[in-house]
Amino acid sequence: MTAEQDPIKVMKQEVGKAAAARVQSGAIVGLGTGSTTAYAIEYLGQRIKSGELKDILGIPTSFQASVLAKQYGIPLTTLDEVDHIDIAIDGADEVDPQKNLIKGGGAAHTREKVVDALADLFIVVVDSSKLVDKLGSTFLLPVEVIPMAMTPVMRAIEKLGGKPELRMGVKKAGPVITDQGNMVIDVKFDSIDHPAELEKTLNNIPGVLENGLFVGVTDIVLVGEVKDGQPSVREF
Template sequence: MVLGLGTGSTAAFVVAKLGELLKTGELTNIIGVPTSKRTEEQARSLNIPLSILDDHPHIDLAIDGADEVDPLLNLVKGRGGALLREKMVEAASDEFVVVADETKLVDGLGGSKLAMPVEVVQFCWKFNLVRLQELFKDEGVEAKLRVGEDGKPYLTDNFNYIVDLYFENPIKDGYAAGKEISGLEGVVEHGLFLDMATAVIIAGKTGVEVKSNEKMGNSTPLKPEGLYCSTGNLAIASALFPGEQGMCFGFQVTIYTLHSSLKNSSGLIVHQIGKQHSDWYVLQLRGEGKA
């Protein structure tokens, strides 16, 4: 199975668990394609077999977080700075599963009023910053060059800069916006991930909901009474089919090992990490994988 390894706090937890399962032999025949240098470094430190798109252009499944999720499962991603490689890997994946908490839900992209990143070449970056701000003047956008902790311009893994767009109002048309941004010379990539997510797993105070696109069918809520999970026990939480018994779920969720097709999944396996209900829970999508 070829697995796209995302970037960010959720993805880091996935990679850590993946390394642990490979070490114990619970998982085999996994090849990871990382979406950033820091994910690559983490995976190598855990002896996870790695590859690149040149050698594995077909990816079975990618798993990653998101900065914003709209009702149509369109996303804003890239606040961690890896938007270009994330988009390349996730676009090459048969299935792309996003894990996020309910604070990432927005009515329209840009609605969180946090950064929507645009990766630009270093050459004449101010020229493109001004053009990006002018492009979205009706949305009340403020464009800022991203800087690092050292006060210098933030460099992506591709040695480009990032211009962050902060919207006063949600983007009116994400598809048109993406096309206009991409049409600017010197723009490398933007953080609008449109029509890419196969499913989004949303963790909230009352449980978990699996939102799926038209390929997958309707959303399926996971309510606490539909879960069974206690410390040290493995439990089946039916994500795509009704749950049966028990209750308990935490506020933070991630996934640690996956399969090649959500459509063939029979549910979610839930593990509790820690003894408190507020601790991490780990979801494992069940199904038939392939090397």
């Protein structure tokens, strides 16, 4: 099946393109992680190559984003070198009606939160399956933990009413290791009624680096949909 025939792939490309189209020359851009954001990075590269965009600097949120940026010719910088980020583009695993997110399916949520929270404009790119009435309804909440604290953190999460599980590698024996060298606990909460409070409570557990709740950070959500086989993008 080619991209032309696969409406979901075309839709992800269109959402990525719509986000990349909002970047202006001279911008410092936060480059997110994941399949839809990968298309945004690709289209940014195309706009640079064609001369339409000039003087762009990218700040990657993961090893994946860094590799893609190099592949598509986007010059990279670091947070030590710049004093602001104009725009960040990133995906999400869940988006609620208040534009709060759960992220971390790719285990990159710690660096993503640093970059996305610094950006003047944070654009989230998703397909409509990621829209939920309440966070935690379809996706487990990722929590990045330093390895020595794994067991006490899991106990503390259980006391909060969560069911924690260490994320294991696929095609790799043992746990998933993040770009920071830590582990990820995926937590099932029956209901996340107060995301802002839970975000702070989890981050206050000693040994927790960061969790995947992004509250009050998102400015714009671009949603890709496939209707009657036709991909479309709407702003949420």
